[in-house]
Amino acid sequence: MAINFNNSNIATRENRIGSITGYVGTLKDLANQSQCGTLKGCSRCFSQSSTCLSSCGLSQLAAIRDVAVIHHGPAGCSVAGSSAYYMSKVMAKKRGVTSDTIYVGTDMNENDTIFGSTESLRKIILEVNRRYAPKAIFVSSSCATGIIGEDIDSTVEEVREEVDTPIVAVHCEGFKSRIWATGFDIADHAVLQEIVQPPREGVKTNxxxxxxxxxxxxxxxxxxxxxxxxxxxxxxxxxxxxxxxxxxxxxxxxxxxxxxxxxxxxxxxxxxxxxxxxxxxxxxxxxxxxxxxxxxxxxxxxDKVEQYIEEQRVIYLPQIEEVKKELKGLTAVIGMGPGYTFEVSRVLDELGIKVVWALAWHYDKKYENGDVPPSMKYLLDNDIDFEASVADQQNYEVMNILNQYRPDMYLSRHPGSTVWAIKNGTPAIYVADEYMIFGYQHTLEFAKTILDAIRNRSFEKNLAKRSKLPYTDWWYSQRVDKFLEEAK
Ligand code: SF4
Missing domain, CATH: 3.40.50.1980 (Nitrogenase molybdenum iron protein domain)
Structure with a gap:
């Protein structure tokens, strides 16, 4: 990968690493198509939901302490500010630190979209700098500024001397990628471009x-x-x-x-x-x-790592083996971002649970260095295969698959998705915390959480009995793969 820090704009995941949001088939077929270069991805004639990449990108930046995020766009785009508030205030409080990060929307109106508003943006940057003295300023675009070609790069360069703090343009036009994870890369690019400095002479740390x-x-x-x-x-x-x-x-x-x-x-x-x-x-x-x-x-x-592993294995492996006896043979459907979908598939296999279908919200056929993602490579190298699809949180497809396979459980990292599964009568496990399956101790806890979810199913059964879902028998009788093929 050739990273260009001289340009504030980076290509989308689709263009950079060939990521897709539509596919139905099997894990092995997905990998084969990726490797031989034929993976194109399907499109849908109906899309239930998606997320703007600016929510991913700007909430990452707003999590940094004492910075300013200036979101240049209509007020609606600044809805990302709510999660930014959570990140900068609640998470700081939880850790016992303070953060004076602020998130400012420039509230573009109709006039601005016709005549441009870089002058207002310039004034807002200077005022934010004067009032809050942030440690860094991130100036983000939006769909509206992207469409009218608002030159936020030039505005940033014009005020650079005046603000006397690191300042960088962040290109977050929501329309440019269907893959919200592109926002993570955009945030990284901004940090790398303006905040990260070359190493000091002779300094290498632990x-x-x-x-x-x-x-x-x-x-x-x-x-x-x-x-x-x-x-x-x-x-x-x-x-x-x-x-x-x-x-x-x-x-x-x-x-x-x-x-x-x-x-x-x-x-x-x-x-x-x-x-x-x-x-x-x-x-x-x-x-x-x-x-x-x-x-x-x-x-x-x-050597130190091997010693640690040896000590921990003695404590946890016997306990995990004990719980596994009760999990063996259960079936699961998974719906998560691709990072976790293929990692959690491996853990379920480790626990003796059969994955019957895995949905990834998008799929990166390779990473920046050109390698297949390690989680995917592991499954292939170990001859693990199952039906798989790529769907950017299209819940109607999840419901179709759950109805068809009737698994013992559904696992997702997105709460809305698990609620629908429960209404469908499927026990659901919300893998909310990123560390929920981390290491020996949390793998043991995770295994026990699954046991809790499947042992007593009265909640799901009762809720399903009383819930009227919007999905018709017609939809449930469709095969998701046929539907997507026709929609190609
Ligand atoms: S940037 Fe575009 S996609 Fe994102 S919230 Fe604004 S209008 Fe919507």
């Missing part, structure tokens, strides 16, 4: 960049890493601009999910030689051990 969402397992990970003589730097929730400026001096970069972290990891490696830990993620025992071993290899700490 810090390891750890890209995650909400750092809920922070104390636990600090403790694990201290045993390896490593110090995690969690990104971006509650990060400071000062911390981010030194990411190039770290010993390595890792992440909780390849979809979230692969742009930053690869870019830091390419630009500053900071190794990116390429491994299946930390979910389940196989994932956790593979991840730790790769960290050990990359940082020269393999």
């Amino acid at each position: 810090k390891i960049n750890f890209k995650n969402f909400f750092e809920s397992a922070r104390p636990e990970i600090i403790d694990i890493f201290s045993k390896l003589d490593l110090e995690p730097v969690f990104l971006y929730c509650n990060s400071t601009v000062e911390e981010l400026s030194h990411l190039s001096e770290s010993i390595a970069t890792t992440c909780i999910c390849g979809t979230l972290g692969n742009y930053l990891g690869n870019a830091l490696e390419e630009k500053y030689g900071v190794p990116y830990v390429r491994s299946i993620n930390q979910c389940g025992i196989r994932g956790f051990e593979a991840w730790l071993r790769e960290i050990g290899r990359v940082t020269g700490r393999s």
Whole structure:
């Protein structure tokens, strides 16, 4: 991948790495088509829902402490500000720090969309800088500014000297990608372009960049890493601009999910030689051990890692084996982002649960370095196959699949999706927290959570009896694959 820090705009995931949002078939077929270059992806004649990439991108940036996000667009676009408020205030409070991050919408109106409003934008930037003295300013575009060709780059350059704080244009036009995860890359690009500095002469630390969402397992990970003589730097929730400026001096970069972290990891490696830990993620025992071993290899700490693994195995493996006896033979449907869909599929296989269908909200056929995502490669190398589809949270397709397969459980990382499954009578497990299956202890807890969900099914049965769903028998009798083929 050639990263160009001189340009504030980056190509979408569709154009950069060939990601898709429509496919129905099997995991192996999906991989084969990816490898031989024939994977094109389907389109839909009906789309129930999607998300704007600016929500992903700007909420990441707004999670950084004491910065300003200026969202140049109509008021409706600034709805992302609600999650930004959550990130900057609630998550900071939870960690015991303060954040004075602010999120400002420029409230473009009809006149602005006809005559342009870069002058208003300039004034707003200067006023935000005067009033709040942020540690960095991110100036974002929107669909409206993209359509009229508002030149936010030039505005940023014009005020650069006056604001005397890092300032960068962030290209978040929602229409440019169907894949909301493109927003993660856009946020990374902005941070890399303006905040991260080249390493100071001779400085190399024992810090390891750890890209995650909400750092809920922070104390636990600090403790694990201290045993390896490593110090995690969690990104971006509650990060400071000062911390981010030194990411190039770290010993390595890792992440909780390849979809979230692969742009930053690869870019830091390419630009500053900071190794990116390429491994299946930390979910389940196989994932956790593979991840730790790769960290050990990359940082020269393999002996310490093996010692830690040995100690933990003695404590947890017998307990996990005990729970597995009750899970063997159960069936599951999964609907998540692609990072987690294929990681959680592996964990379910590890626990003896058969995945009958996996939906990924999009699919990256390769990562920035050209490799197949490790989670996918693991499944293929271990001859694990199942029916799979790519659907950007099209819940009507989830309902069709659940109705057809009647699995023992449905797992999703998106709450709206699990609610519908429950109304359909399917026990659902909301894998909300990114660390819910992290390492030995949380894999054991996850296995027990599944047991809880399937042992007593009266809630789902009763709710299903009393819920009238909008889906007709006609829809339930359709095969999702036929529907998509026709819609190609
Ligand atoms: S940027 Fe576009 S897609 Fe995103 S919220 Fe605004 S109008 Fe909607």
